[in-house]
Amino acid sequence: MPDTAWTPDQPIVSLKDVHKSFGELEVLRGVSIDVMKGEVICIIGPSGSGKSTLIRCINGLNDIQSGSITVEGLEVHDPKLDKLALRRKVGMVFQQYNLFPHKTALENIMMAPLKVLKEPKEEVAARARRLLAKVRLDGKEDSYPGELSGGQQQRVAIARSLAMNPDVMLFDEVTAALDPETVKEVLVTIKELAGDGMTCILVTHEMGFAREIADHIYFTDRGVIVEHGPPATFFKEAKDPRTKEFLSQIL
Amino acid sequence: MIELIQEFFRQLAADYPRWNFIFFYEERQFDKVAEGLWVTVQLSVFCIFFSVLVGVVGAWMQGSPSRLLRMIVQGYIQFFRNTPPLVQLLFFYFALGQFTPTHSPDGWLEVPIISNVGWAVISLSLFAGAFNVEIFRAGIEAVPESTREASDSLGFTRLQTYGYIVLPLALRICLPSLNNNLVNLVKTTTQAFAIAVPEMLYQSVTIWNDYPSAQNPMMLVLFVVYILLVGVVVMSMNRWERAMKIPGYGT
Numbered sequence: 001m002p003d004t005a006w007t008p009d010q011p012i013v014s015l016k017d018v019h020k021s022f023g024e025l026e027v028l029r030g031v032s033i034d035v036m037k038g039e040v041i042c043i044i045g046p047s048g049s050g051k052s053t054l055i056r057c058i059n060g061l062n063d064i065q066s067g068s069i070t071v072e073g074l075e076v077h078d079p080k081l082d083k084l085a086l087r088r089k090v091g092m093v094f095q096q097y098n099l100f101p102h103k104t105a106l107e108n109i110m111m112a113p114l115k116v117l118k119e120p121k122e123e124v125a126a127r128a129r130r131l132l133a134k135v136r137l138d139g140k141e142d143s144y145p146g147e148l149s150g151g152q153q154q155r156v157a158i159a160r161s162l163a164m165n166p167d168v169m170l171f172d173e174v175t176a177a178l179d180p181e182t183v184k185e186v187l188v189t190i191k192e193l194a195g196d197g198m199t200c201i202l203v204t205h206e207m208g209f210a211r212e213i214a215d216h217i218y219f220t221d222r223g224v225i226v227e228h229g230p231p232a233t234f235f236k237e238a239k240d241p242r243t244k245e246f247l248s249q250i251l
Numbered sequence: 252m253i254e255l256i257q258e259f260f261r262q263l264a265a266d267y268p269r270w271n272f273i274f275f276y277e278e279r280q281f282d283k284v285a286e287g288l289w290v291t292v293q294l295s296v297f298c299i300f301f302s303v304l305v306g307v308v309g310a311w312m313q314g315s316p317s318r319l320l321r322m323i324v325q326g327y328i329q330f331f332r333n334t335p336p337l338v339q340l341l342f343f344y345f346a347l348g349q350f351t352p353t354h355s356p357d358g359w360l361e362v363p364i365i366s367n368v369g370w371a372v373i374s375l376s377l378f379a380g381a382f383n384v385e386i387f388r389a390g391i392e393a394v395p396e397s398t399r400e401a402s403d404s405l406g407f408t409r410l411q412t413y414g415y416i417v418l419p420l421a422l423r424i425c426l427p428s429l430n431n432n433l434v435n436l437v438k439t440t441t442q443a444f445a446i447a448v449p450e451m452l453y454q455s456v457t458i459w460n461d462y463p464s465a466q467n468p469m470m471l472v473l474f475v476v477y478i479l480l481v482g483v484v485v486m487s488m489n490r491w492e493r494a495m496k497i498p499g500y501g502t
Binding site: 059061083084087088090091092094096098099100101102111112115116117144145146147148157160161164 | 395397398400401402403404405406407411415416419420423497498499500
């Protein structure tokens with residue numbers, strides 16, 4: 001399906017029967033998800049259930065064995081895919097922030113728009129400062145990642161992704177490595193982003209947050225989606241015994 | 252003042268025949284020492300530059316998806332690391348030197364395009380470069396895969412990721428071992444003596460062949476010159492290391 005065929009009434013991200021194995025180990029065993037523009041979806045599930053692999057497949061960091069993943073009509077795993085076109089649409093934030101340690105907060109945000117998109121420097125700098133203010137880090141422009149707390153680094157990482165003006169943001173357990181007191185500041189940032197209408201796909205262990213922010217919750221176990229639904233029904237009326245067991249352990 | 256010094260050493264040589272510091276009172280010999288020092292400095296600078304270049308490019312090729320390219324680099328490293336540099340130098344000058352084209356500036360003499368100095372630079376750069384590839388590779392491997400993934404997901408190409416992120420970080424990690432190898436390289440330039448490159452050792456030997464009484468003083472000069480020369484290299488490398496230190500990164 002060519003890029004131009006996509007219209008906003010179709011799913012912006014679409015996974016169809018995705019299979020993924022690492023050697024003998026089958027991590028995803030037929031996953032299908034449709035995400036509409038502006039939707040916020042949370043993927044929850046026990047560790048090792050394939051959540052992170054799933055989200056990494058969406059921007060092509062992992063390849064897949066069969067099935068299809070499209071982002072705005074782009075086939076992510078088409079060998080002829082223009083990777084840059086995909087990267088411009090999809091932003092990703094990682095558990096370990098993965099900032100570039102030798103660049104300041106502002107430089108981290110400016111690098112990709114400058115070098116990848118080749119945009120003019122003044123424009124990029126102004127946008128980077130705006131984004132830093134948006135994640136409440138004005139004044140930290142010249143700090144290096146090593147001088148920032150985990151929560152601050154993660155917010156710089158979010159701003160860095162946003163600087164590419166993506167249409168979809170992927171969050172891979174972005175609060176899992178943080179101190180409890182800094183988790184909130186990151187969650188607030190994500191919530192504001194979702195409020196602005198950004199399409200967000202989150203893998204998370206923060207159930208309270210998922211319930212509050214998500215339009216739709218997917219529960220994965222052993223490589224399949226066991227159950228999904230809007231938070232109101234999902235948390236109250238889980239039907240599958242695996243979902244019930246998981247929820248009883250963490251709620 | 253100068254005459255006083257000259258008089259002192261002339262007297263010293265008369266009193267102690269084994270300590271003829273002839274270059275202190277005979278201009279021709281002084282010029283030889285100065286020329287030798289200048290050639291050694293040039294040889295060192297060129298070899299350092301080209302060997303680092305070989306290291307950077309070689310390490311980049313080692314990470315290439317092409318197996319052939321990786322095997323070529325591996326073969327190069329094995330050959331130049333496992334054979335003596337002096338043998339390499341003789342091989343380049345005497346064996347390969349026969350096959351290089353010549354030109355004739357005056358219509359009579361046939362001058363090879365690559366002089367003995369040229370061969371020394373090529374041979375020594377390739378020798379030290381083999382070690383530099385391994386040194387850079389170690390640095391590159393110490394850069395976390397997740398940092399590369401972050402840059403990948405921002406749309407950087409493999410070359411951009413290498414140039415802007417991996418190499419600057421790897422360089423900081425491998426500077427101490429690079430330092431060691433470059434020190435060795437500066438000292439190994441003395442082997443260019445074997446193909447009559449008029450560097451420091453070559454000039455010293457010609458002096459003591461002409462004046463056996465100057466042998467002890469010339470050896471003393473050699474030691475002092477190399478201690479100072481290597482001292483300068485080590486000092487500038489340390490200064491560079493400090494200048495590249497990232498606030499809050501590492502120890």
